[in-house]
Amino acid sequence: MNELDLYASLKKYFGFTQFKGLQEDVIRSILSDKNTFVIMPTGGGKSLCYQLPALMKEGTAIVVSPLIALMKNQVDALRSLSSEEGIAHVLNSSLNKTEVKKVKSDIVSGVTKLLYVAPESLTKEENVDFLNSVTISFVAIDEAHCISEWGHDFRPEYRNLRKIIQRIGDQIPIIGLTATATPKVQEDILKNLGIQDANTFKASFNRPNLYYEIRPKTKNVDTDITRFVKQNEGKSGIIYCLSRKRVEELAQTLQVNGVKAVPYHAGLDAKTRVKHQDMFLMEDADVVVATIAFGMGIDKPDVRFVVHNDIPKSIESYYQETGRAGRDGGEGHCLAFYSYKDIEKLEKFMSGKPVAEQEIGHALLQEVVAFAETSISRRKFILHYFGEEFDNETGEGGDMDDNMRHPKKKYEATDEAVTILKVIKDTNQQYKSKEVVNVLVGNVNALIKSHRTDTQPFFGVGSSQEPTYWMALLRQLLVAGYLRKDIETYGVIKLTEGGLNFLNAPSSFMMTEDHSYKEANDDTIVVNQKGSANAxxxxxxxxxxxxxxxxxxxxxxxxxxxxxxxxxxxxxxxxxxxxxxxxxxxxxxxxxxxxxxxxxxxxxxxxxxxHDITRPDDFVVKSTGTNSALKLYIIQSVDRKLPLSDIADAKGLEMPEFIKEMEAIVYSGTKLNIDYWIDEVLDEDQQEEIHEYFLEAETDRIDEAMEEFDGDYDDEELRLYRIKFISQVAN
Structure with missing residues (x-):
C-alpha cells in the first residue's frame, strides 16, 4: 500500500485530507497485520483507527463493543459513508432470525466490512462457527479497559475474548483500544489478550480545551445545577448521576424549569433509550441526565458541559465521562459536585464484595477524594495519574481549572516533606497513605500495633499538625514525583529515586492547603460561576x-x-x-x-x-411538584381531621419526617388547623404555657424550648404546638 492509497481512502470514505495525532501510525500498524494497542483519549479519533483499515482490507473486521448504543451510533455513521446499507452490521440478541440471516448473507458476499458484536454474542457457538468460515481481517476490541478489574468498567465476559478469537481463527490480528488506562490497566489488557508483542500507541491525555471545576455539594444541589444549565442555555450537556431515581428526579426538575432535558438509564425500555439518545444527537433535547450507561461511543462533538451530580467511583470514570465534552476542540466545562458523604455511600456499596475487589474499589475511591480535595492543578493531577508529566507554566491549558484560576496560598513545607519521607523510609515503605498519616500524628490501630511501630521514636512526630495537613502534603509529594503508589499492593506508598535524592539533599518544597468541604451541608453556602464559595x-x-x-x-x-x-x-x-x-x-x-x-x-x-449588585440571574428553581402533591394531601387530610399518625402512615413517613413536612407548610404561609390533635395531647393549661413561651421567645428553636421547660414536654409535643402557634399567629 502506498502513501497515495492511504490518503485517497481517507478522503474517499471520511472526507478528511489529514490524519489527527497518532491515527496514521496506528492505521499503518493495523494494515500491516500487526497486533496493535491504542490508548487515545475520548475525542482523539479512536474509531477512525479501525474503521479506515477495515474499509481498506479484504474481509470483515469484528468490532467488540460493550454497548448497543455505541454500536448503533457507529453503524449509522458508517452506513452514511456508503451506498451499501450492509457495509456495517450489528450482531446481537436484539435481531430476529430474518435479520441475522441478512447479516450473514452480507458478510459471505463481502459487502460487510465492519461487524459490531457484544462479547456475549461472540460466545454463542453458532456465531463462532459462522465467523470461522469467513474471512476476518482483524478483531478490534473497543473500550478494552473493560478487561481489567482495575479498569473502571470491568466486565467479566471480556476476559474470555482471547480464547474465542483463537477459535475463530489462529492468526487474526487483535487491536485493543481504550480512552483511559493507567499503567496497571494497560498491562492487564496486553496480558489478557495475549498481545504483549503489540505495537503500542499512546496519545497525550491532555485535553487543553476542558475546564475542570469541583464545587461543594450542598442541599441546594438542584438549584446549583439548574442555575448552571440555565447560564449555558441552548448548549448541549450531559449530567451524570449514580442512581436511576436521581436521574429521573433531576431530569424532571430541569424540565419544569424550562430546560429541554431527557433522562437516560438502564431501567428505561430500549425504545425510550434510543428515542432519548436520538433527541440529544438531533438537538431536540439540550441536556441528557444519565447514569454512566450513557455516553460510551456517543459521537456528539459539541457537548459543551459535563456535570457530575455525584462524584464518580474512579479517576478513569471521571476522565472518560468529562472527555465527552468539547470533542470538536471548542469549550468544555467539566463541573463536579463533591461531598465526602457520597464517598462513604460508595464505600458502603462495596461492603458485600470480595475482599480483593473491596481493596481495589477503596484504592480507586481514595484517588477521587485526593482529586476533589487537592488545591494543585487538577490537570497536572489527572495527567500524573495516567503516568504523564505536565508543566503548568508551559503546558497547553495550564490555567484551565478552578485551582489555577483561584489559587490558594502556598506555604514553605521543606522540613515537613523531609519528615514524611523519613517516616515512610523508617517504616520500611509498608503503609498506605492513611497509615502513614496515623504514624505521623500518633494514632494507634491494630496494624500499627502488630508492627510495633507505636514503640518507635518517630511515632507521633507530626502530632502538632492535623491529619488533613499531612494528607495534603503526602498527595502533593506523590504528584511531585518524590513518592509513588504501588498499585499491586493496593496503594502502599514507596519512595522514588527523586524522593531519596530529596531526603539526602533537601531543596525548597512549597505546598498549598487542600480544600475543605466540611461546610458542604450549610444552607448559606452557594457557589458562583467561577467556583468560589460565597456566604x-x-x-x-x-x-x-x-x-x-x-x-x-x-x-x-x-x-x-x-x-x-x-x-x-x-x-x-x-x-x-x-x-x-x-x-x-x-x-x-x-x-x-x-x-x-x-x-x-x-x-x-x-x-x-x-450597591450596584448583579443579582444571580433573576433566577428561581421550581420544584417538580412531587412535594406539592404531598403537601396538598397533608392539608386536605388535616382539614378532614384525620389522625396525624394515620396521615403519616399513609405516606410511609415516620412521625419526625411528617412533622417536618407540616412545618414546611406553615412556615411557607399556609394555615394548618391541628387543634383537634393538640387537644388530645395537651390540656388547656399546658397549651397556654407553651403559647406564652413562644409569644415572648426570641427564637423558635425547640432545643431552647426544651431547656426552658426542663423536660416537662418532649420534642414532638413542642414541635406540634409550634405548628399550631405559627398557623394562628403568623398566617
Missing part, C-alpha cells in the same frame, strides 16, 4: 434582621414568626425584588410574601440599586 450578603442580612424586628414589634409578634433566619439568609443570597420572587425564597411561600413581604422587597430593591 450570604452579611450587610443585607443585618438590614433584613432589623426590618424583621421592626415589623414584629409593630405587630407584637416574635421576629421568627415573620421570617426565620434561613429565609433571611436566602434573601441575602438571591436578592428578591418582587413579591413573586420572594414567595420562592426558602421557607416563605405566597401567603407569607403577601402578608409581610412588601417592606422587605422594597428594602432589597433599594439595596441592590445603591
Amino acid at each position: 450570604a450578603d452579611q450587610n443585607l442580612f443585618a438590614l433584613l434582621k432589623a426590618e424583621r424586628k421592626k415589623v414584629a414589634d409593630k405587630l407584637s409578634l416574635p421576629p421568627f414568626v415573620i421570617f426565620q433566619d434561613p429565609s433571611l439568609e436566602d434573601m441575602s443570597l438571591k436578592y428578591p425584588i418582587s413579591l413573586e420572587e420572594l414567595s420562592n425564597v426558602h421557607g416563605v411561600g405566597e401567603g407569607k410574601a403577601k402578608k409581610y413581604g412588601t417592606s422587605f422587597v422594597a428594602l432589597i430593591k433599594q439595596y441592590v440599586e445603591e
